[in-house]
Amino acid sequence: MEHIVIIGNGISGVTAARHIRKLSNKKITIISDETDYFFSRTAIMYVYMGHMTFEHTQPYENWFWKKNNIDLKKGRVTAIEAPSKTLHLSDGNTFNYDKLIIATGSKPNKFGWPGQDLNGVMGLYHKQDLDNLEKYAPNNKVCKRAVIVGGGLIGIELAEMLHSRHIPVTFLVRESSFWNGVLPKGESNMVNREIKAHHIDLRLGVNLKEIKSDENGNATSIVIAETGEEIQCNLVGLTAGVSPNISFLKGSKIETGRGVIVNRFLETNFKDIYAIGDCAEQQIAIDERKPIEAVWYTGRMMGETVAQTICGNKMAYKPSHWFNSAKFFNIEYQTYGWVWAQPKNNEARFYWEHPNGKICIHINFDKDTRQFIGINTLGIRMRHNFFEKVLNEKKSVDYVIEHLADANFDPEFYKLHEKEIVAAFNKENQTNIQLKKKSWKRILSI
Amino acid sequence: MKTIQHTGLGIFLTGLTVFIALIFLGEYKVSPELFNTVVTNKGIKSELFINDIKNNVLEKTFTSPFKFSRAVTSAIKSANASHKQNSEWDKVIWDKPHSFSYAIAKEAGIGIVKEHKWLFWWLTFGLGIIGALLFIIPQLITLGAPGIKNDGIYHKPATNRGWIGWCVFTFLVAFYVLLYFRPDYIVNWTYVVDPISKSLNGNLASQWFLYGFIYCVVMLVMAVRMYIKYRHNNYQLLRTTSVLFFQVVFAFLIPEILVRFEKPWYDFKNAFPLDYDFFFSWNLNELIASGGLGLFILVWGVVLSLVIVPIMTYFFGKRWYCSWVCGCGGLAETLGDPYRQLSDKSLKAWQLERWLVHGVLVFALVMTGFTLYTYFSGTAAVLGIQTQTIQDIYGFLIGSIFAGVIGTGFYPIFGNRVWCRFGCPLAAYIGIVQRFKSRFRITTNGGQCISCGNCSTYCEQGIDVRAYAQKGENIIRASCVGCGICSAVCPRGVLKLENAPEKGRINPTEILLGNNVDLIELLKKK
Ligand SMILES: Cc1cc2nc3c(=O)[nH]c(=O)nc-3n(C[C@H](O)[C@H](O)[C@H](O)COP(=O)(O)OP(=O)(O)OC[C@H]3O[C@@H](n4cnc5c(N)ncnc54)[C@H](O)[C@@H]3O)c2cc1C
Ligand code: SF4
Ligand code: SF4
Numbered sequence: 001m002e003h004i005v006i007i008g009n010g011i012s013g014v015t016a017a018r019h020i021r022k023l024s025n026k027k028i029t030i031i032s033d034e035t036d037y038f039f040s041r042t043a044i045m046y047v048y049m050g051h052m053t054f055e056h057t058q059p060y061e062n063w064f065w066k067k068n069n070i071d072l073k074k075g076r077v078t079a080i081e082a083p084s085k086t087l088h089l090s091d092g093n094t095f096n097y098d099k100l101i102i103a104t105g106s107k108p109n110k111f112g113w114p115g116q117d118l119n120g121v122m123g124l125y126h127k128q129d130l131d132n133l134e135k136y137a138p139n140n141k142v143c144k145r146a147v148i149v150g151g152g153l154i155g156i157e158l159a160e161m162l163h164s165r166h167i168p169v170t171f172l173v174r175e176s177s178f179w180n181g182v183l184p185k186g187e188s189n190m191v192n193r194e195i196k197a198h199h200i201d202l203r204l205g206v207n208l209k210e211i212k213s214d215e216n217g218n219a220t221s222i223v224i225a226e227t228g229e230e231i232q233c234n235l236v237g238l239t240a241g242v243s244p245n246i247s248f249l250k251g252s253k254i255e256t257g258r259g260v261i262v263n264r265f266l267e268t269n270f271k272d273i274y275a276i277g278d279c280a281e282q283q284i285a286i287d288e289r290k291p292i293e294a295v296w297y298t299g300r301m302m303g304e305t306v307a308q309t310i311c312g313n314k315m316a317y318k319p320s321h322w323f324n325s326a327k328f329f330n331i332e333y334q335t336y337g338w339v340w341a342q343p344k345n346n347e348a349r350f351y352w353e354h355p356n357g358k359i360c361i362h363i364n365f366d367k368d369t370r371q372f373i374g375i376n377t378l379g380i381r382m383r384h385n386f387f388e389k390v391l392n393e394k395k396s397v398d399y400v401i402e403h404l405a406d407a408n409f410d411p412e413f414y415k416l417h418e419k420e421i422v423a424a425f426n427k428e429n430q431t432n433i434q435l436k437k438k439s440w441k442r443i444l445s446i
Numbered sequence: 447m448k449t450i451q452h453t454g455l456g457i458f459l460t461g462l463t464v465f466i467a468l469i470f471l472g473e474y475k476v477s478p479e480l481f482n483t484v485v486t487n488k489g490i491k492s493e494l495f496i497n498d499i500k501n502n503v504l505e506k507t508f509t510s511p512f513k514f515s516r517a518v519t520s521a522i523k524s525a526n527a528s529h530k531q532n533s534e535w536d537k538v539i540w541d542k543p544h545s546f547s548y549a550i551a552k553e554a555g556i557g558i559v560k561e562h563k564w565l566f567w568w569l570t571f572g573l574g575i576i577g578a579l580l581f582i583i584p585q586l587i588t589l590g591a592p593g594i595k596n597d598g599i600y601h602k603p604a605t606n607r608g609w610i611g612w613c614v615f616t617f618l619v620a621f622y623v624l625l626y627f628r629p630d631y632i633v634n635w636t637y638v639v640d641p642i643s644k645s646l647n648g649n650l651a652s653q654w655f656l657y658g659f660i661y662c663v664v665m666l667v668m669a670v671r672m673y674i675k676y677r678h679n680n681y682q683l684l685r686t687t688s689v690l691f692f693q694v695v696f697a698f699l700i701p702e703i704l705v706r707f708e709k710p711w712y713d714f715k716n717a718f719p720l721d722y723d724f725f726f727s728w729n730l731n732e733l734i735a736s737g738g739l740g741l742f743i744l745v746w747g748v749v750l751s752l753v754i755v756p757i758m759t760y761f762f763g764k765r766w767y768c769s770w771v772c773g774c775g776g777l778a779e780t781l782g783d784p785y786r787q788l789s790d791k792s793l794k795a796w797q798l799e800r801w802l803v804h805g806v807l808v809f810a811l812v813m814t815g816f817t818l819y820t821y822f823s824g825t826a827a828v829l830g831i832q833t834q835t836i837q838d839i840y841g842f843l844i845g846s847i848f849a850g851v852i853g854t855g856f857y858p859i860f861g862n863r864v865w866c867r868f869g870c871p872l873a874a875y876i877g878i879v880q881r882f883k884s885r886f887r888i889t890t891n892g893g894q895c896i897s898c899g900n901c902s903t904y905c906e907q908g909i910d911v912r913a914y915a916q917k918g919e920n921i922i923r924a925s926c927v928g929c930g931i932c933s934a935v936c937p938r939g940v941l942k943l944e945n946a947p948e949k950g951r952i953n954p955t956e957i958l959l960g961n962n963v964d965l966i967e968l969l970k971k972k
Binding site: 011019022040042046052058059061164198297301304305316317318319320321325326329332381382383384385388392409410413415440443 | 590600601793899916933935937939944946950
């Protein structure tokens with residue numbers, strides 16, 4: 001029986017394993033040393049905040065793996081010998097495979113800051129980081145202030161986490177506004193306001209210079225590069241992005257760039273070795289996507305795809321339209337298609353913001369053809385299905401505006417803002433679009 | 447703010463302490479006149495009992511309800527024992543001993559509580575309500591801006607099965623045991639609500655009036671908490687208002703007022719088979735005897751269960767009843783909300799649930815079958831089994847132990863819907879309708895789920911919502927009561943409770959939306 005070995009029990013590796021099991025009876029082993037069972041990395045914040053226990057983050061009960069005949073092996077792979085199809089483990093043992101899937105995910109970036117390895121300096125990625133956080137920041141007596149370096153999705157989650165335990169937070173963001181490499185101005189500003197409303201000491205346009213320590217190697221303060229200001233703190237969170245966790249591949253002759261280089265079939269330069277998820281880097285980026293996509297959904301999709309290939313139905317990784325979501329404190333964010341931080345030449349925008357400053361919608365469309373390109377919403381939930389269809393069928397922005405009621409996915413009885421949005425759009429674009437009533441026929445295509 | 451809350455907590459605990467202490471206050475003394483009335487009213491023929499009481503109870507002062515109860519119930523028991531032995535069936539006292547003892551104690555009580563009912567109302571209910579509100583209302587500020595408020599739930603001993611949880615558990619279980627099985631211990635509690643009972647139905651308060659009153663008060667106070675906690679979520683606000691309305695008006699005020707006009711006590715929203723004694727002969731007889739209204743109730747009860755329940759469920763799902771109307775649901779969604787995360791999500795629990803809840807439904811239906819057969823044929827036994835025995839077993843095991851002691855008492859341990867999930871025969875019935883013939887579903891939003899697990903954690907029905915959401919599948923489950931909390935707590939906007947055409951309601955998916963369109967098509971064709 002063919003033996004499929006997967007390194008990494010994150011969403012990518014586990015999805016691949018589940019789908020291979022659905023499609024075949026091949027022998028499957030997942031190797032990882034982070035935790036015994038698959039858990040949702042995306043949920044670690046809720047454990048620290050006390051919304052859930054760690055067990056709740058495990059999507060499958062512990063009997064699941066045995067029942068589905070998926071072997072779990074606890075261990076760390078230190079090297080891969082591709083020609084002999086052998087893995088070397090940190091305990092000195094070796095392990096053979098017929099086909100190998102590398103799904104080792106990411107690790108937090110550290111940019112060589114002085115003091116970056118001190119006690120109390122940490123990223124937020126692995127289960128061990130969560131344990132560390134409990135150690136260095138269990139409450140605001142032990143941790144009198146925390147400094148977070150890097151304004152991305154993980155940084156803001158860490159800020160919310162610490163805030164939930166009443167720990168004062170200083171948030172250093174290199175950009176002039178939160179996540180404005182991705183979010184356009186309106187959205188970015190709204191998030192800035194939300195951060196400040198939670199009494200986070202948000203510092204925009206600043207960089208970390210160094211982290212200082214006491215004689216025991218515990219972090220005690222940080223210094224800001226631009227101003228030289230020193231801020232006392234007991235915890236420093238490094239959340240300036242992530243990069244593929246592939247240093248163990250050095251010397252394996254598996255081709256790497258920032259990540260493991262793969263073609264559209266998620267194959268590496270060695271036959272029978274594949275890479276998926278955060279650690280995979282597309283030789284040539286797909287459409288407008290980045291070559292490395294470090295998000296949950298793409299990891300899952302790659303897992304679904306590679307399982308087909310391994311089970312004899314060779315299949316290219318060809319994701320459909322981009323989508324993503326996040327939550328900034330109390331404000332939910334969703335995106336479908338593309339809304340760049342800066343409009344491209346052919347693009348026109350429509351931005352509507354609720355007077356309360358916590359809800360907005362931002363649509364990107366083609367100036368000339370009026371084709372819909374993408375949408376961001378803050379504080380409004382949208383129907384994935386609707387936008388998938390709109391993008392597939394290359395509908396116009398006017399169609400989207402007209403059918404906003406079909407698109408809305410807010411819970412029942414929520415106050416809807418469609419009328420205001422349509423009116424604002426009409427005014428701005430000299431159009432006369434009438435909002436259509438929600439139709440199940442259209443939504444369900446029946 | 448914290449000081450206000452702490453003061454509130456202190457006041458609340460004072461009220462609670464006085465409430466508990468009430469049990470031990472006051473004395474009981476039966477006068478010959480009182481006893482004569484009891485003997486006449488109840489038609490007691492047992493001279494053994496009468497003599498026993500005359501020798502051991504009459505004109506004696508009992509300093510605690512326990513002693514009094516023991517004296518009366520032991521008199522009943524020993525009298526009954528010898529009557530039964532001698533087959534003197536007409537002399538046997540068939541009343542439940544503690545209910546009998548309650549009826550006498552209610553009249554025989556003397557002392558400070560009975561003399562100052564309103565004062566003690568304020569010292570118990572008054573302080574409790576004021577204290578609780580002082581604790582709850584500042585949450586408007588302390589919890590911060592509107593949004594999901596689950597910080598620290600698993601750090602707090604009140605909500606993570608810690609010591610406070612166990613204390614609440616003990617109190618609730620004790621309360622239900624007293625209420626159902628030892629009403630004669632809690633006579634003092636009923637004095638406190640006598641004035642309110644009088645003004646509503648014209649009578650002194652029974653233990654059931656007391657229970658109904660506490661139920662409403664608790665729901666009202668805890669609804670305030672819900673309003674604050676979910677103030678960003680209109681679904682929750684409306685739903686809470688609705689259950690509150692149905693409890694206070696339909697389950698409490700209307701029935702009590704009916705009694706005032708000498709009509710049968712009836713809760714118009716309580717559908718059979720949750721209302722398991724609807725077809726019991728005493729109920730049917732009472733309804734038939736009370737004229738037009740009685741007949742209307744009879745027809746209404748049948749129509750409600752057989753027509754309205756399935757039709758409403760077809761259009762709106764089980765939630766229309768369980769989360770918008772039902773009293774048990776109402777308590778679970780208000781008093782029980784802090785405990786919803788404690789429900790068991792394992793597959794084993796789901797298996798147990800299906801056996802138990804459908805077992806109770808079958809039990810209820812069989813019992814009703816027996817009851818109706820007995821009613822119309824006049825034979826007391828069917829297949830050699832006494833109908834009365836089955837009714838007693840059901841009333842004890844399901845009606846009291848399961849619905850009350852376990853159903854509510856275990857909130858802080860097993861979560862707030864233990865009864866609704868494992869025991870309620872009506873829920874089982876509606877669930878079958880919802881599963882197979884309904885427009886209701888929880889739509890999963892394409893591929894947006896990040897498998898975080900908030901939805902499953904906060905599902906009071908122990909449904910592993912994530913198991914569906916992370917596959918892109920809609921959630922169609924018999925047990926879903928449509929509380930909407932999974933949708934509320936989802937940080938990615940994945941879940942939406944909807945009523946929509948049945949077509950496409952069940953959507954098993956192999957892979958999720960957002961992946962290769964060709965792949966999705968390929969797998970769909972297979
Ligand atoms: C706090 C946080 C919040 C996030 N929130 C979101 C979100 O809301 N939405 C979203 O789309 N994405 C989110 N992400 C990103 C998302 O979690 C990742 O994209 C995803 O987990 C990547 O999955 P993966 O399977 O590729 O890798 P991983 O989940 O990183 O799994 C890789 C596993 O391999 C193990 N491993 C690595 N090297 C070895 C080795 N040599 N030997 C053995 N085992 C090894 C690792 O220990 C790890 O267990 C978040 C990430 C974090 C950290
Ligand atoms: S699935 Fe959602 S709506 Fe249904 S009972 Fe569970 S939490 Fe409530
Ligand atoms: S809460 Fe939402 S994102 Fe989290 S597992 Fe449930 S459906 Fe998925």
